[in-house]
Amino acid sequence: MNDTFLKACRGEKTDYTPAWIMRQAGRYLPEYQKIRSRIDFLTLCKTPEIAAEVTIQPVDILKVDAAILFSDILIPVEAIGMKIEFSESKGPIIYNPVRDEAAIYKLRDIRPEEDTPFVMETIKILRERLNVPLIGFSGAPFTLATYMIEGGSSRNFINTKKMMYQTPAFFSMFMNKITDTVISYLRAQIDEGVHAIQIFDSWAGILSPVDFSRFALSYVQRIVSAFKGKVPIIYFAFNASAMLNLVKQSGADIIGLDWKIEMTDAIEEIGNGIAVQGNLDPSVLFGAKDLIRKRIAGILSGARDAKGHIFNLGHGILPETPVESAIAAVESVHELSDRR
Amino acid sequence: MNDTFLKACRGEKTDYTPAWIMRQAGRYLPEYQKIRSRIDFLTLCKTPEIAAEVTIQPVDILKVDAAILFSDILIPVEAIGMKIEFSESKGPIIYNPVRDEAAIYKLRDIRPEEDTPFVMETIKILRERLNVPLIGFSGAPFTLATYMIEGGSSRNFINTKKMMYQTPAFFSMFMNKITDTVISYLRAQIDEGVHAIQIFDSWAGILSPVDFSRFALSYVQRIVSAFKGKVPIIYFAFNASAMLNLVKQSGADIIGLDWKIEMTDAIEEIGNGIAVQGNLDPSVLFGAKDLIRKRIAGILSGARDAKGHIFNLGHGILPETPVESAIAAVESVHELSDRR
Numbered sequence A, B: 001m002n003d004t005f006l007k008a009c010r011g012e013k014t015d016y017t018p019a020w021i022m023r024q025a026g027r028y029l030p031e032y033q034k035i036r037s038r039i040d041f042l043t044l045c046k047t048p049e050i051a052a053e054v055t056i057q058p059v060d061i062l063k064v065d066a067a068i069l070f071s072d073i074l075i076p077v078e079a080i081g082m083k084i085e086f087s088e089s090k091g092p093i094i095y096n097p098v099r100d101e102a103a104i105y106k107l108r109d110i111r112p113e114e115d116t117p118f119v120m121e122t123i124k125i126l127r128e129r130l131n132v133p134l135i136g137f138s139g140a141p142f143t144l145a146t147y148m149i150e151g152g153s154s155r156n157f158i159n160t161k162k163m164m165y166q167t168p169a170f171f172s173m174f175m176n177k178i179t180d181t182v183i184s185y186l187r188a189q190i191d192e193g194v195h196a197i198q199i200f201d202s203w204a205g206i207l208s209p210v211d212f213s214r215f216a217l218s219y220v221q222r223i224v225s226a227f228k229g230k231v232p233i234i235y236f237a238f239n240a241s242a243m244l245n246l247v248k249q250s251g252a253d254i255i256g257l258d259w260k261i262e263m264t265d266a267i268e269e270i271g272n273g274i275a276v277q278g279n280l281d282p283s284v285l286f287g288a289k290d291l292i293r294k295r296i297a298g299i300l301s302g303a304r305d306a307k308g309h310i311f312n313l314g315h316g317i318l319p320e321t322p323v324e325s326a327i328a329a330v331e332s333v334h335e336l337s338d339r340r
Helices: A004-009 A030-036 A041-045 A048-062 A075-079 A101-105 A117-129 A141-150 A158-166 A168-192 A209-227 A241-250 A263-270 A282-286 A289-302 A323-336 B004-009 B030-036 B041-045 B048-062 B075-079 B101-105 B117-129 B141-150 B158-166 B168-192 B209-227 B241-250 B263-270 B282-286 B289-302 B323-336
Strands: A084-087 A091-094 A134-139 A196-201 A233-237 A254-256 A275-280 A309-313 B084-087 B091-094 B134-139 B196-201 B233-237 B254-256 B275-280 B309-313
Touching: A004 A196, A004 A309, A030 A041, A030 A048, A041 A048, A041 A084, A048 A117, A048 A323, A075 A134, A075 A141, A075 A168, A091 A141, A101 A168, A117 A134, A117 A168, A134 A141, A134 A168, A141 A158, A141 A168, A141 A196, A141 A209, A158 A168, A158 B282, A168 A196, A168 A209, A196 A209, A209 A233, A209 A241, A233 A241, A241 A254, A241 A263, A241 B241, A241 B263, A263 A275, A263 A289, A263 B241, A275 A282, A275 A289, A282 A289, A282 A323, A282 B158, A289 A309, A289 A323, B004 B196, B004 B309, B030 B041, B030 B048, B041 B048, B041 B084, B048 B117, B048 B323, B075 B141, B075 B168, B091 B141, B101 B168, B117 B134, B117 B168, B134 B141, B134 B168, B141 B158, B141 B168, B141 B196, B141 B209, B158 B168, B168 B196, B168 B209, B196 B209, B209 B233, B209 B241, B233 B241, B241 B254, B241 B263, B263 B275, B263 B289, B275 B282, B275 B289, B282 B289, B282 B323, B289 B309, B289 B323
Parallel strands: A134 A196, A196 A233, A233 A254, A254 A275, A275 A309, B134 B196, B196 B233, B233 B254, B254 B275, B275 B309
Antiparallel strands: A084 A091, B084 B091
16 A cells, blocks of 8 residues: 555655645546436435545546545534535535524434444445545534534624624533544544544634634544544644644644645744645646646645645635646646655 | 824824724614615715715714724726626625736726715715724725626635636736726825725735735735825735735735734734734624623733734624624723723
């Protein structure tokens, strides 16, 4: 197996900088679109043979150094009692949002083997077929809470913030329930054999540092503690680049970076005891190949002093991205990076 | 006139920390809603007597230390040829977005006295009636460009980024045209008597530092140079808190801060040669008064070493905000702040 990704996670020497791309399995790939034309998103997530197939697609096409389980962060949320629809136009819709204490007591405990057997089965298939490491993942508790409270995506997250500010004890109970769910869910993935895990905190960036610390970070720390030393843990808090001093306190082995900070500034903040992942603006893939190459060279050079560096975009690849640009990006990373 | 705001802008000693609130004239005020029930948004912007009235409302109600001209950042954009509708549900819609070179050549030169006489007239009325300084404003060139290119708000700003990356010379010509427009527009406001200006870069945060520097900052610098020393200039780049090292290079006298950074960290980055404005999370106003007070105390204390500090939210006040919380916030700033 190509273990360059895992070596970089652990800060060990590698022959080149490994690369993968957030949402690398997805809409920008014609091969994925073909499958999606005959099966809806949720069914795809729940059909191991096909979920495994789309997980593998970008490994073959882009030559990335890691695969990430094809799934959705709301899968465990559905498992504990949320009624979810994935709308093509509006994104996820949750029909029974959590707005009061009673709604929390109704949430079930997750039993991953029974509630999400398709996830376990997909991992099993992938372990047999992949020649690169497999990344398991979960949404971070705060991000999952926002979906559960708002009932989907939101503009200003007013219901979430009201709950935080007006009933902090209730919010804390809720967050602990979600954290327990995430831990059970990730443990099952690790037991099944994923080589690393990523915790996606997509909405951490709507919080001020003081709120992030109190209402989001402490729960991430509990998750990281549960798995520290077992598999490498990546924590990606989107739009939180101005509070990396807090983000790094998550205890994660690798900090995922969005594109809103210079790599050198990020490493100065994080220090050289933690590896980093990132951070090309996904929209640069709409530029010409020489622009892509130039920007990647800048990131690789900026990351030279990091404990370890895994190349990635600073957010998920955009659906409209030309596939050849994604291929060129991975190629450039492999070509331009030195042994380190 | 209460000149505390202007003193703080200049970094002079003040008896207390001055406060104003972005979007302080607006939907959260019943007095504003009453007027809006009988007149649409654009007509309101273009009717000096009423625009002046809603500008003054929050000065009386909240006791803020500055007023900001009631208008919209797209007013000068309309003046140079964009066909705009302000939709209640969808935000601004531009029917003739700029997507090619020909569209640029069609843009007119702005003649503020003839194209936006209502703005000049509103300022004239306000100069007579206000007992606090009046802030004029404009959108920053990059932010205005995104609206003009995308045709309104956007999720991923793909058209803007494509233009930046694929036809940089064209994008630069476009940006120079907008910059000239902004300079003429702000000059007219200053000639009419506004005491300070704020440049709103609401979408700067979608750019990586290298792109911000190249495609946004240099144009802001040109605007700042045009007015430096004439009136205090506030530059507010939203979601750009991880690149304040660049934002401060705008040359502005005051840097506006969103709520995604600790005030002390922001000042460490900006230095004590530039004043700061901010930075309470607008959603804190949904919390109880003691929470609001506590968070404000933290911000005031964090800003102690700044050259000057003007209290504000880290973004516009949310429409659903309880008025009494906004009043309490301004009151708390005045009460808790020391002579400095």
